[in-house]
Amino acid sequence: MPQSMHYPWHQENRDKLWLTHQAGKLPHALLLSGARGLGKHPFAIRFAASLLCREPAADGVPCGTCQGCRLFRAGTHPDYRRIEPEAPGKAIRIDAIREFISREGLTSQAGRYKITIIEPADALNVAAANSLLKTLEEPVPHTLIILITAHPGRLPATIRSRCQHLKFAPPGRPQALQWLQEQGVADAGLLLDLTSGAPLQALGLADPDTLGLRLRMIEEFEGIFNGGMDPVEIAARWSRLDQPQTMQWLNGWIIDLIKLKISSGHQTLINSDQGERLTGLALRADLEMLYNLLDTVYEAIRTLGSQLNAQMVLESMLLDWSGCRQR
Amino acid sequence: MKISTDRDTLLKPLQLVGGVVEKRQTLPILANVLINTGKDGMTLTATDMEVEMSTHAKVECDTEHDLTLPARKLLDICRSLPEHATIQINVEGDRAVLRSGKSRFTIGMLPAQDYPAIDPALSSERFTLTQKKLKHLIDKCHFAMAQQDVRYYLNGMLLEVGDGQVRTVATDGHRLALSETEVDDPNGIDLQVILPRKAVIELSRLLEESDNPVEIEISSNHIRFRMQETVFTSKLIDGKYPDYQRVIPTGSDKQVFSDREMLRQALQRTSILSNEKYRGIRFHFTSGLLQLLAHNPEQEEAEDQIEIDYDGEELIIGFNVGYLIEVLNVIDSEQVCMHLSDANNSCLITNKDDDSNRYVIMPMRL
Numbered sequence: 286m287p288q289s290m291h292y293p294w295h296q297e298n299r300d301k302l303w304l305t306h307q308a309g310k311l312p313h314a315l316l317l318s319g320a321r322g323l324g325k326h327p328f329a330i331r332f333a334a335s336l337l338c339r340e341p342a343a344d345g346v347p348c349g350t351c352q353g354c355r356l357f358r359a360g361t362h363p364d365y366r367r368i369e370p371e372a373p374g375k376a377i378r379i380d381a382i383r384e385f386i387s388r389e390g391l392t393s394q395a396g397r398y399k400i401t402i403i404e405p406a407d408a409l410n411v412a413a414a415n416s417l418l419k420t421l422e423e424p425v426p427h428t429l430i431i432l433i434t435a436h437p438g439r440l441p442a443t444i445r446s447r448c449q450h451l452k453f454a455p456p457g458r459p460q461a462l463q464w465l466q467e468q469g470v471a472d473a474g475l476l477l478d479l480t481s482g483a484p485l486q487a488l489g490l491a492d493p494d495t496l497g498l499r500l501r502m503i504e505e506f507e508g509i510f511n512g513g514m515d516p517v518e519i520a521a522r523w524s525r526l527d528q529p530q531t532m533q534w535l536n537g538w539i540i541d542l543i544k545l546k547i548s549s550g551h552q553t554l555i556n557s558d559q560g561e562r563l564t565g566l567a568l569r570a571d572l573e574m575l576y577n578l579l580d581t582v583y584e585a586i587r588t589l590g591s592q593l594n595a596q597m598v599l600e601s602m603l604l605d606w607s608g609c610r611q612r
Numbered sequence: 613m614k615i616s617t618d619r620d621t622l623l624k625p626l627q628l629v630g631g632v633v634e635k636r637q638t639l640p641i642l643a644n645v646l647i648n649t650g651k652d653g654m655t656l657t658a659t660d661m662e663v664e665m666s667t668h669a670k671v672e673c674d675t676e677h678d679l680t681l682p683a684r685k686l687l688d689i690c691r692s693l694p695e696h697a698t699i700q701i702n703v704e705g706d707r708a709v710l711r712s713g714k715s716r717f718t719i720g721m722l723p724a725q726d727y728p729a730i731d732p733a734l735s736s737e738r739f740t741l742t743q744k745k746l747k748h749l750i751d752k753c754h755f756a757m758a759q760q761d762v763r764y765y766l767n768g769m770l771l772e773v774g775d776g777q778v779r780t781v782a783t784d785g786h787r788l789a790l791s792e793t794e795v796d797d798p799n800g801i802d803l804q805v806i807l808p809r810k811a812v813i814e815l816s817r818l819l820e821e822s823d824n825p826v827e828i829e830i831s832s833n834h835i836r837f838r839m840q841e842t843v844f845t846s847k848l849i850d851g852k853y854p855d856y857q858r859v860i861p862t863g864s865d866k867q868v869f870s871d872r873e874m875l876r877q878a879l880q881r882t883s884i885l886s887n888e889k890y891r892g893i894r895f896h897f898t899s900g901l902l903q904l905l906a907h908n909p910e911q912e913e914a915e916d917q918i919e920i921d922y923d924g925e926e927l928i929i930g931f932n933v934g935y936l937i938e939v940l941n942v943i944d945s946e947q948v949c950m951h952l953s954d955a956n957n958s959c960l961i962t963n964k965d966d967d968s969n970r971y972v973i974m975p976m977r978l
């Protein structure tokens with residue numbers, strides 16, 4: 286297994302789960318939840334690899350050389366499958382679940398666990414989620430279904446109640462900083478602020494282009510407020526960018542503006558590098574309208590990946606923003 | 613590594629294992645066939661992760677080597693070559709080159725160690741049957757298996773060995789089929805496994821009406837059928853089969869004997885005007901006579917009468933005619949016997965003088 290899969294902040298969850306397994310008390314369904322960028326996916330893969338390995342070490346590290354490990358690495362292990370949307374952002378449809386159920390009753394090939402990862406679990410549409418219930422409640426022995434989601438609240442309660450919940454919290458700041466520095470990341474502190482402490486997401490942002498783009502976007506954001514730039518034109522441009530990321534930027538800026546509005550001081554800002562610019566904007570913005578705008582952004586984040594037209598969502602948001610000036 | 617052979621030696625085994633390769637695979641390597649070469653030829657293996665088919669081809673190989681080649685393409689190439697054409701396959705790096713006459717094909721390979729073949733060293737229990745017997749066991753009852761039932765253990769066929777007998781059972785909750793025969797080498801095996809639907813269908817196609825032996829090996833996860841050149845392996849359904857013995861009626865006091873073909877034809881005729889969904893037909897048994905009555909929602913009606921060998925009380929009972937016809941299709945004897953008690957209890961159907969195949973059908977309320 287590649288070394289990069291050993292994230293230090295997983296240690297506790299990993300040990301806990303491995304002990305459960307060795308005690309023979311592993312549940313048949315696990316729900317891994319936590320913010321984006323905490324490494325839930327690699328965690329699940331690593332755990333699957335441990336279960337499929339013929340001779341894992343005492344602490345669960347897969348040997349990496351047995352046939353189980355070899356097939357798993359090649360992606361051809363017969364007792365492992367992934368269920369995911371056909372295209373990112375789309376729903377997981379009932380056909381995929383039916384196909385899974387039709388084979389779920391069979392014995393495993395290697396005589397160990399049969400592992401299925403459903404990710405992101407919140408992408409299950411209603412029909413797919415319902416068709417999964419029966420199997421999720423009472424699968425055949427030696428089945429492990431791992432559901433992964435950053436938004437457990439979006440799963441039907443009927444799914445949640447059938448899984449054992451394993452929560453992932455952001456690691457402590459010193460640990461995250463140390464890890465990011467080990468990966469050769471410069472502005473580790475700022476990146477962690479920007480990602481609410483999610484180290485993997487921070488690592489993903491540690492790219493001059495991404496940060497440069499963010500800088501341009503916040504300039505445009507300021508420009509709209511000052512009246513110098515056209516919100517419609519900028520919305521058209523932003524709609525071609527990575528939407529989850531764009532929404533996260535917007536979300537962070539508005540939260541900071543509200544924070545600055547309520548109390549001064551830059552210490553607790555998400556965008557700790559943009560304190561002055563944001564203070565300038567906050568002075569002239571209307572608090573109530575900012576709150577309304579924040580609601581709009583949250584709503585947009587919730588509906589990400591749905592049928593809504595990204596450009597129109599952004600347009601209405603940026604037009605609202607341009608109207609946030611105090612009268 | 614070099615393989616030399618001719619088209620026909622390669623084509624037949626390829627066709628055999630090619631049937632297992634699914635058209636739409638989730639994993640690219642499942643589109644490939646695993647080839648293990650050795651001194652006495654090569655073994656071809658294909659799997660869809662549920663069943664695995666492996667067969668031997670007597671070709672000339674210069675070394676022991678494992679490789680995988682795209683099954684479909686290899687099959688299409690062999691098929692389109694002229695008959696008796698000689699074929700040479702050379703492995704060069706990560707490509708295989710196939711030459712025949714003036715034709716030359718360069719084919720991509722995938723690493724053989726990534727192929728999810730079933731580990732052979734897992735079998736524990738074994739017994740032997742002739743191909744004919746096994747085929748018989750399967751063909752006499754596979755039609756009663758459930759299809760995509762939530763009771764996943766019904767989507768397959770029970771194979772039970774005990775007391776020197778081997779028995780197959782299939783049921784979908786409305787009807788049940790059972791077939792049994794003697795094991796050729798009874799050695800104290802006592803077990804129950806459920807074969808998945810796919811394996812049953814595949815096996816029934818594979819087996820021949822011959823006296824050649826099939827060696828059956830059963831482990832906790834797999835069942836393996838060894839024939840002369842071919843080995844067929846399947847996963848099992850991991851569940852407990854319902855207690856089918858309780859379903860087979862024992863206290864039937866009425867026995868109806870009828871000519872199988874005559875009954876089948878009468879049912880076939882009457883079924884035309886039965887309700888298309890429920891296919892219910894009313895059976896009215898009186899001394900020496902069976903009256904059949906069907907009607908559908910359009911108020912159309914079919915009536916038929918056949919002579920039967922029966923001298924008990926009058927009985928009126930409803931059955932799904934589809935289930936009966938399927939049973940009559942697989943019974944060999946000229947005469948069939950229906951064992952009945954009343955309109956609320958199941959009917960047992962057997963050959964007239966041999967009960968190695970038993971069929972149970974639940975009645976319908978009409």
